[in-house]
Amino acid sequence: MTEDQVFEVVREAIHARFGAPKGTITRGTIASDVPGWDSVNYAALLMELEGLLGSELPVEQLFDVENLGELCVEISRTVP
DSSP: OOHHHHHHHHHHHHHHHHOOOGGGOOTTOOGGGSTTOOHHHHHHHHHHHHHHHTSOOOHHHHTTOSSHHHHHHHHHHHOO
16 A cells, blocks of 8 residues: 555544544644544554554554654555
């Protein structure tokens, strides 16, 4: 799966979970840009993404990313 495809899945999931307008969700988005984003909700989002993408994600690595762009890069390395 390409980074662009991963980004679309991530953006849809963030929109659904947090209600953030899709147009405001970019690769530069950080947690503090999204109301309601905290570590518990992020963990839940990652579990949701595993289901949507049909692949186990390297959760430990994903807690170290700086923004959604980095998140998508890491996920695209894992998802076929």
